[in-house]
Amino acid sequence: MAAATLLACDWGTTNLRAWTLDRQGAVVAEKDFPLGVSKLAPGEAAKRFAAEVRPALDAEGLPAILCGMIGSNLGWTAAPYADCPAGLADLARNLTAVADNVRIVPGLRCEGIAGSPDVMRGEETQLLGWLAQHPDRRAGRHVVCHPGTHAKWVLIEDGRIARFVTAMTGELFAVMNAHSVLKSDAPATDDTAFDEGLAAAGDGDALAARLFTARARVVGGKADAGSTPSYLSGLLIGAEVASVPGLLGEPPGQVSLLGDAVLCALYRKALTRNGVAVEVFDGEAAAIAGLFALGAPT
Amino acid sequence: MAAATLLACDWGTTNLRAWTLDRQGAVVAEKDFPLGVSKLAPGEAAKRFAAEVRPALDAEGLPAILCGMIGSNLGWTAAPYADCPAGLADLARNLTAVADNVRIVPGLRCEGIAGSPDVMRGEETQLLGWLAQHPDRRAGRHVVCHPGTHAKWVLIEDGRIARFVTAMTGELFAVMNAHSVLKSDAPATDDTAFDEGLAAAGDGDALAARLFTARARVVGGKADAGSTPSYLSGLLIGAEVASVPGLLGEPPGQVSLLGDAVLCALYRKALTRNGVAVEVFDGEAAAIAGLFALGAPT
Numbered sequence: 122m123a124a125a126t127l128l129a130c131d132w133g134t135t136n137l138r139a140w141t142l143d144r145q146g147a148v149v150a151e152k153d154f155p156l157g158v159s160k161l162a163p164g165e166a167a168k169r170f171a172a173e174v175r176p177a178l179d180a181e182g183l184p185a186i187l188c189g190m191i192g193s194n195l196g197w198t199a200a201p202y203a204d205c206p207a208g209l210a211d212l213a214r215n216l217t218a219v220a221d222n223v224r225i226v227p228g229l230r231c232e233g234i235a236g237s238p239d240v241m242r243g244e245e246t247q248l249l250g251w252l253a254q255h256p257d258r259r260a261g262r263h264v265v266c267h268p269g270t271h272a273k274w275v276l277i278e279d280g281r282i283a284r285f286v287t288a289m290t291g292e293l294f295a296v297m298n299a300h301s302v303l304k305s306d307a308p309a310t311d312d313t314a315f316d317e318g319l320a321a322a323g324d325g326d327a328l329a330a331r332l333f334t335a336r337a338r339v340v341g342g343k344a345d346a347g348s349t350p351s352y353l354s355g356l357l358i359g360a361e362v363a364s365v366p367g368l369l370g371e372p373p374g375q376v377s378l379l380g381d382a383v384l385c386a387l388y389r390k391a392l393t394r395n396g397v398a399v400e401v402f403d404g405e406a407a408a409i410a411g412l413f414a415l416g417a418p419t
Numbered sequence: 420m421a422a423a424t425l426l427a428c429d430w431g432t433t434n435l436r437a438w439t440l441d442r443q444g445a446v447v448a449e450k451d452f453p454l455g456v457s458k459l460a461p462g463e464a465a466k467r468f469a470a471e472v473r474p475a476l477d478a479e480g481l482p483a484i485l486c487g488m489i490g491s492n493l494g495w496t497a498a499p500y501a502d503c504p505a506g507l508a509d510l511a512r513n514l515t516a517v518a519d520n521v522r523i524v525p526g527l528r529c530e531g532i533a534g535s536p537d538v539m540r541g542e543e544t545q546l547l548g549w550l551a552q553h554p555d556r557r558a559g560r561h562v563v564c565h566p567g568t569h570a571k572w573v574l575i576e577d578g579r580i581a582r583f584v585t586a587m588t589g590e591l592f593a594v595m596n597a598h599s600v601l602k603s604d605a606p607a608t609d610d611t612a613f614d615e616g617l618a619a620a621g622d623g624d625a626l627a628a629r630l631f632t633a634r635a636r637v638v639g640g641k642a643d644a645g646s647t648p649s650y651l652s653g654l655l656i657g658a659e660v661a662s663v664p665g666l667l668g669e670p671p672g673q674v675s676l677l678g679d680a681v682l683c684a685l686y687r688k689a690l691t692r693n694g695v696a697v698e699v700f701d702g703e704a705a706a707i708a709g710l711f712a713l714g715a716p717t
Contacts, residue, residue, distance in 0.1 A: 230639060233631075233632060233635055234619075234621075234625075234628060234629065234632060235618065235619035235621065235629060235632050236618075236619070237619065237632035237635045237636045237639065237641065238635050238636070238638075238639030238641065239631070239632075239635050239639075240635050240638050240639055271600075271631060271634075272627075274628075286625075286628050286631075287628065287631040287635065288625070288627035288628040288631060289599070289600075289627050289628075289630045289631050289634075290627045292599050292600060293595075293627055293630070296594045296595060296598045296599050297591075297594060299598070300594045300597070300598045301587070301590050301594050302569075302587075302590060320533065320534075321532075321533035321534070321535065323532075323533065324624070325624055325625060325626075326622070326623055326624045326662045327532075327586070327623060327659075327662040327663050327665070327666055328623075328626040328627070328658070329570075329586035329587050329588045329591055329626070329655065329658065329659050329663065330532060330572075330584050330585065330586040330587075330659075330662075330663045330666060331532065331533060332587045332591070333531075333537070333569060333584075333585040333586065333587050334531060334532060334533050334535035334537075336569075336587075337531055337535045337536050337537050337538050337585065338535045338536070340536075340538050341528060341535065341536030341537075341538055343535065343536065357627065360626070360627065361625075361627050361628075364624045364625040364628075365625050365627065365628045367625075368625055368628060
């Protein structure tokens, strides 16, 4: 087995994924920990990292690089944001050292919509790792979507993240599915209802009204309540893909999806339906590539 | 004191409001009960009504008329919907008798957006009661908005409800304020933040992205977390008034607001900002007028 040279961690709100990487960036060992920052008490991150993460990966003494919400005020320390436009070199210049041999990747900030800033933590490492994996994408303009709790729509120009818009689609689904009149324990696995939701999304305007169709189609006797989660998922994703990418400028004719395979498949269906060309890329591989590019010992 | 001739009840999801009315429809006595249908076991409505509501209002033996969710499958019995267009006479022909001297007003159903039906239960009685109070509104087209958990935008044509659209704005606010990353215990009483939310609503498209500005403005250091509920309220109401009424046809130049005074004041602000002329009417008085028109002994 190749010798590990770097401990790389994607440390998010609910979970910590850790890999040791060899001199070429290949994975030597990997492990998940239920240590998301939402479960950590103040000061706990440093202790758990030293006492649990390093030993479990046989990574005592290795340089470590961390990205994600671990760099927020709920994590290890608040690592300052870097500003867009930003490429890998900009992130590398703004790492925050939090302990001997431990550095945190900065989140990114840009001018958002409606006069507010927009922010990301963790996705920047995946996005720029994806660019490191695909040198052919470093020239020109590309639109990348990273679906999730807070989906990111990202405009990449000449190898740097120019700007981005966040959509709370995943969180809207989660809270409506768990806490509203639409709540359901049924799985979101009904393809037909998902397609009906996509159709009901229209051009994504008047979302509060479109959401009520998820209730009315059941109360009005046109659908079974068990299909509500899939319909809701289709409605929210359909409204997002119809309206959010336009906030970056011209609605894109081509989108690269980067992230979880199941979620990317849903977004692919929604975008394809609208005539948008789609490619799907693995988010975990991109995260590893980004962490390696930023943290590899020189 | 005038003799009571009718027991009138607006029996909703969370609460029951009851009035006894005299021969002219004036209130003789009134009382609220924490007996919303969401708190009732199957079969419980009839017993509690006889054992608690009638005695408390000294209304033994009076004819009773009920509107609201008590006519749903969670209430006393599922009273069939009437179809739009519908006026008071149409509702009066479709009352459901559930016991001696007890009748339930039908909810209304119409063709909604995206191929789904739309439905209401309770608001129809307020809306047609309002028309009974205002004979001058019985000719022509009028747009009425009834704000609430599920806000109703209603097109009235020649004295009948032609059609309507429901927006889940109040419920979106409640679940996001209680269960999402935007959750807060702060009161929604910050006028400046409400106005900022209205401004951020734009034309109401891309709501999932606009919602994230409520998070980003705090994380990015531009606002205090305590202002989030007011900002969220402004954003959701602003998005609704900018996009939902257009689903009824031409965006209206004039809107009548009917309902709770505090909520109507927020909608008035949002509509006025968009150049729409607004009048505000009391929802409770309209409900009483509607129940009296439908239930008064002849």
